[in-house]
Amino acid sequence: MSENPTGPGGNGPAHTADPVQEPSGVEDLPDGTGQEAAKAAQPNVASSLLNAVLEGNSAVVTFLAIVTAIVIGGLLIAFSSPTVLHAWSHLFSAPGAAFSQAWDVAASAFSAMFEGAIFNPHTIAAAFHGGSIAAIFNPLSETAVNATPLILSGLAVALAFRAGLFNIGATGQFIGGAFIAGWIGFAVHMPMILHVVVAVIGGFVGGSITGGFVGYMKARTGAHEVIVTIMLNYVMEFLLLFLLGLAVFRAPGLPNPVSPPVASNATLPHLAGANLRINAGFLVALAAAVAVTWLLNRTTVGFELRTVGANPNAARAAGMSPERTWVVVMLICGGLAGLAGASVILGTDFALTPQIYGTYGIDAITVALLGRAKPGGVVLAALLYGSLNAGGVTMQGLTQIPVDITTVIQALIVLFVAAPPLVREIFRLRPRRAGEEGQLLAKGWSS
Amino acid sequence: MTATIPVVHHQRAAIDRKQAVAGIFVMLGLVDIFVFGFLADKGDAVFTFTLNGAAVSVPNLSLPPGPVSEGLGALSIVLGLLYAGLKLAKLSRRLVATGVMLAFIVSFLCWSDAGRIPLPFVSLMQTTMLASIPLVLGALSGCLCERSGVINIAIEGQLLLGAFAGAVIASAFGSIWLGLVTGSLAGGLLGALLAVFAIRYLVDQIILGVVLNVFASGLTGYLYDQALVPYENRLNSPPTFNSIKIPVLGDIPIIGPILFDSTIFLYITYAAVALVHIGLFKTRWGLRVRAVGEHPTAADTVGIRVLFTRYRNVILGGLVAGIGGASLTIGSVGSFGKDISSGQGYIALAAMIFGRWTPLGATGAALLFGFSVALANVLGTIGCPIPSDFLLMLPYVATIIAVAGFVGRSQAPKADGQPYVKS
Numbered sequence: 078m079s080e081n082p083t084g085p086g087g088n089g090p091a092h093t094a095d096p097v098q099e100p101s102g103v104e105d106l107p108d109g110t111g112q113e114a115a116k117a118a119q120p121n122v123a124s125s126l127l128n129a130v131l132e133g134n135s136a137v138v139t140f141l142a143i144v145t146a147i148v149i150g151g152l153l154i155a156f157s158s159p160t161v162l163h164a165w166s167h168l169f170s171a172p173g174a175a176f177s178q179a180w181d182v183a184a185s186a187f188s189a190m191f192e193g194a195i196f197n198p199h200t201i202a203a204a205f206h207g208g209s210i211a212a213i214f215n216p217l218s219e220t221a222v223n224a225t226p227l228i229l230s231g232l233a234v235a236l237a238f239r240a241g242l243f244n245i246g247a248t249g250q251f252i253g254g255a256f257i258a259g260w261i262g263f264a265v266h267m268p269m270i271l272h273v274v275v276a277v278i279g280g281f282v283g284g285s286i287t288g289g290f291v292g293y294m295k296a297r298t299g300a301h302e303v304i305v306t307i308m309l310n311y312v313m314e315f316l317l318l319f320l321l322g323l324a325v326f327r328a329p330g331l332p333n334p335v336s337p338p339v340a341s342n343a344t345l346p347h348l349a350g351a352n353l354r355i356n357a358g359f360l361v362a363l364a365a366a367v368a369v370t371w372l373l374n375r376t377t378v379g380f381e382l383r384t385v386g387a388n389p390n391a392a393r394a395a396g397m398s399p400e401r402t403w404v405v406v407m408l409i410c411g412g413l414a415g416l417a418g419a420s421v422i423l424g425t426d427f428a429l430t431p432q433i434y435g436t437y438g439i440d441a442i443t444v445a446l447l448g449r450a451k452p453g454g455v456v457l458a459a460l461l462y463g464s465l466n467a468g469g470v471t472m473q474g475l476t477q478i479p480v481d482i483t484t485v486i487q488a489l490i491v492l493f494v495a496a497p498p499l500v501r502e503i504f505r506l507r508p509r510r511a512g513e514e515g516q517l518l519a520k521g522w523s524s
Numbered sequence: 525m526t527a528t529i530p531v532v533h534h535q536r537a538a539i540d541r542k543q544a545v546a547g548i549f550v551m552l553g554l555v556d557i558f559v560f561g562f563l564a565d566k567g568d569a570v571f572t573f574t575l576n577g578a579a580v581s582v583p584n585l586s587l588p589p590g591p592v593s594e595g596l597g598a599l600s601i602v603l604g605l606l607y608a609g610l611k612l613a614k615l616s617r618r619l620v621a622t623g624v625m626l627a628f629i630v631s632f633l634c635w636s637d638a639g640r641i642p643l644p645f646v647s648l649m650q651t652t653m654l655a656s657i658p659l660v661l662g663a664l665s666g667c668l669c670e671r672s673g674v675i676n677i678a679i680e681g682q683l684l685l686g687a688f689a690g691a692v693i694a695s696a697f698g699s700i701w702l703g704l705v706t707g708s709l710a711g712g713l714l715g716a717l718l719a720v721f722a723i724r725y726l727v728d729q730i731i732l733g734v735v736l737n738v739f740a741s742g743l744t745g746y747l748y749d750q751a752l753v754p755y756e757n758r759l760n761s762p763p764t765f766n767s768i769k770i771p772v773l774g775d776i777p778i779i780g781p782i783l784f785d786s787t788i789f790l791y792i793t794y795a796a797v798a799l800v801h802i803g804l805f806k807t808r809w810g811l812r813v814r815a816v817g818e819h820p821t822a823a824d825t826v827g828i829r830v831l832f833t834r835y836r837n838v839i840l841g842g843l844v845a846g847i848g849g850a851s852l853t854i855g856s857v858g859s860f861g862k863d864i865s866s867g868q869g870y871i872a873l874a875a876m877i878f879g880r881w882t883p884l885g886a887t888g889a890a891l892l893f894g895f896s897v898a899l900a901n902v903l904g905t906i907g908c909p910i911p912s913d914f915l916l917m918l919p920y921v922a923t924i925i926a927v928a929g930f931v932g933r934s935q936a937p938k939a940d941g942q943p944y945v946k947s
Contacts, residue, residue: 159754
């Protein structure tokens with residue numbers, strides 16, 4: 078994973094992620110040996126799942142996947158720009174112009190993205206002429222702000238992966254968390270620090286209820302969690318829309334269904350002054366990543382979780398209850414996604430809207446996959462995606478290139494990461510031993 | 525030990541399931557009586573059956589909601605008890621379920637329309653058919669893929685690309701038929717991507733589907749802002765298909781305008797349902813597809829080309845869903861809008877699961893879901909007290925109940941989602 082941030086995603090993420098990267102690196106060893114044991118015990122689909130997710134030498138493939146996705150994104154930018162297409166029509170009279178135009182458009186897009194996500198040289202010059210110092214750090218702050226909900230919801234998906242569950246329902250759990258956190262934020266009056274703490278816990282509980290329902294349904298009735306989570310996402314979206322239509326949850330006097338803003342006591346405090354949006358939510362996210370690492374590697378619950386993920390039948394034979402584990406895992410995962418909702422409502426948005434859930438729940442899946450379902454990896458992947466999102470907004474402002482290109486790049490990254498043989502074919506790398514990779518989390522409806 | 529436990533568990537679950545279904549029937553009957561019957565507003569529920577300008581006019585139907593709902597509720601309870609007490613054949617069980625469902629819908633309609641403006645039944649059903657077209661075609665795409673053993677969550681993306689390509693090509697070349705064909709091809713293209721990554725690179729198909737949906741959403745969203753907004757007149761002003769009225773059938777009162785007076789998409793949908801059903805269950809082709817989906821190793825042993833079958837079916841499914849996508853643009857509103865499919869691909873997926881991976885079941889479920897969407901529209905206009913959000917939620921809630929209660933673990937094709945690697 079360490080090569081990862083050397084891409085245009087940048088040096089910033091590497092810095093900020095260091096504290097979390099350390100513990101996960103230290104604990105790789107016990108994790109790896111536990112993995113070996115599980116593999117020796119049960120060589121089937123589920124163990125190949127963990128095997129592939131925790132693939133040792135995946136750093137190179139991940140890095141190449143990111144590069145390939147960014148190159149394709151650049152080509153898409155270059156060849157959908159009207160000026161470039163115009164230049165191509167004069168290809169034979171001025172062949173150089175077409176190529177240089179294409180390069181210019183793509184390069185300006187990515188440099189704008191870099192300025193928005195990592196560092197903008199103009200801000201330093203401005204600082205010397207009396208501009209604000211804070212502006213220099215604004216891009217990094219934006220990256221962290223964008224990464225916060227992605228880390229939390231990414232963990233919600235990653236932890237479920239480790240237990241052999243697909244949590245497609247981060248969207249619904251996010252809504253559950255955002256709603257409870259927001260409601261505590263604007264409807265209840267409490268003293269300063271207590272209010273925000275209670276609201277954040279409320280977010281965890283809100284997501285937990287939503288996620289726990291899925292776990293309970295799977296444990297009790299055998300309903301496949303993918304189907305239940307997908308359907309529950311839409312149920313929660315409509316429920317949110319309905320609740321925001323009620324007078325109780327709606328800001329008076331506004332034409333749109335929007336809740337009142339959360340009280341200032343309930344907002345997550347800024348970390349670096351009021352001019353930068355980075356807030357305590359980022360610390361909550363990092364703490365959650367550490368907590369998940371600890372849970373996975375140092376607790377009985379974590380051991381049961383990984384065992385159930387490797388092979389539910391073997392876990393049952395060893396006296397564990399997969400059903401109980403599913404419920405517990407989904408309670409925790411839902412809570413993590415609920416924290417993501419709380420971080421958005423209490424950290425950046427401050428009022429519930431029908432679209433509060435954005436695309437965090439779906440991005441969480443791609444983040445978890447890119448992070449190979451490891452907490453440290455999830456943090457890095459979320460920082461990369463956060464930087465792409467933050468940079469995309471700046472890019473759209475500066476170059477008028479639609480921000481949706483970042484979605485395309487993110488999807489492509491995951492597509493390539495999920496198919497290492499394809500990346501190896503593109504870059505003519507030596508194919509690895511059969512069965513060692515490629516069977517990423519492969520299972521069907523019936524398992 | 526491991527051999528006996530699942531069997532016992534299974535039998536107990538089967539008994540529970542039958543009682544649970546009967547319980548749900550009785551409960552629906554009680555809701556009919558006590559909610560829709562007793563709590564109905566004063567005044568009759570009036571249904572109109574004639575569109576403006578129809579040749580034959582059908583008199584309005586006026587029902588007193590109280591007695592009707594109570595009667596239907598009592599009927600549902602009796603049916604529920606019969607269901608629990610008697611050992612019914614498959615066909616009779618389905619008839620009972622359909623009867624209870626219909627009773628519930630009718631008493632709900634009576635309750636919601638009591639004392640309000642008349643409910644236009646024909647236009648309600650027309651909207652239902654229109655809303656169901658992408659759902660049915662999407663669900664058929666799912667059936668085609670999953671019966672061959674490849675999970676298709678990318679229906680949403682296939683609809684979206686189909687809608688995009690259909691609108692853009694029809695607008696740019698001024699040919700609506702070219703738009704239809706291109707829309708289908710665009711869906712097929714995403715199907716091909718799904719196939720390559722799932723079959724050749726063995727990527728997990730659930731993740732793959734989700735990622736492809738994100739990809740389609742990002743790509744169409746990007747191109748929409750980049751090209752379709754600035755060049756709206758050239759690229760995003762497609763013509764739309766006109767209704768075609770089938771000569772004799774279209775003049776039948778009530779049924780005619782609903783089933784036989786619509787755009788080409790509805791007729792394509794009829795054909796697709798029939799073809800997929802007959803293809804999958806009445807032909808040698810379908811037998812082979814299902815063999816590949818249930819037991820690829822066995823299929824391979826008898827000489828069926830497993831991977832080829834999967835590639836072909838996944839791409840075929842994409843082509844079908846692409847048509848459904850095109851119906852969203854050139855079949856109704858014309859121009860493309862960002863994320864125009866708005867989750868309909870997931871409803872189609874739900875319909876396929878609800879319909880137990882069969883084309884006819886999926887079509888029925890898709891019609892039911894389309895009906896709930898249409899009803900949400902119509903009830904808003906007649907001033908019904910039920911919030912439309914709950915009606916829009918209905919397909920999803922129904923699916924959760926279905927996977928928890930009726931569908932269970934064993935309904936999906938056995939090898940669905942598992943890549944086949946020759947060993």
